[in-house]
Amino acid sequence: MSKPFADRYEAGRVLAEKLSNYAGRSDVVVLGLPRGGVPVAFEIARALDAPLDVFLVRKLGVPGHQELAMGAIASGGAVVLNDEAIEALGITLEEIDEAIERERRELERRERIYRRDRAAVDVAGKIVIVADDGLATGSTMRAAVAALRTQKPAAIVVAAPTAALETCEAMGAVADECVCAITPTPFRAVGLWYENFEQTTDDEACALLKRAAEAAEGPA
Known part of the structure; x- marks a missing residue:
């Protein structure tokens, strides 16, 4: 029986372990779908030492x-x-x-x-890991993948801490790879698989993106 994640940050760390084969590569970028996907993506990007950006749909x-x-x-x-x-x-x-x-x-x-004034991360020719906090029907993620294809990435990896099994399997046919940490049955709703599923605020998402950008730039 799958155990709920404490919050999106723990979920991101667990998911990052399943994506460890992408760690330390210069051709990997991580995108988070706002707002709940940004904390998940932040932990993945930090663990993989990859650039982080937001992708809106x-x-x-x-x-x-x-x-x-x-x-x-x-x-x-x-x-x-x-x-x-x-x-x-x-x-x-x-x-x-x-x-x-x-x-x-x-x-x-x-x-x-x-x-803010930061330029979007260039995904052309890159392996793009797109993260959300969960996949129920997957409709938003499908739109994100279709839109990303127009930017000519080398590959698209969909990543979610929790997902309905059938959605995770179907997403694997849409993206180049789909990595889901847990696929509990019955699934019912994303929020059931988090102890804390309070809405991620714009301020929280912005702060995470700023921290990631500053870390990537390094000391002045």
């Missing part, structure tokens, strides 16, 4: 039904569309463009909050 909601996704937009401006949903719902190009523009503005606003 925003859902493109169906007009009038924002909870339904017709696609996603991600860091770097990559857009992933669900053509089947768009065709089935009769969504127009104008509606798609409006949704993209609205979410692009929000994406840029949130990137300014998280990254």
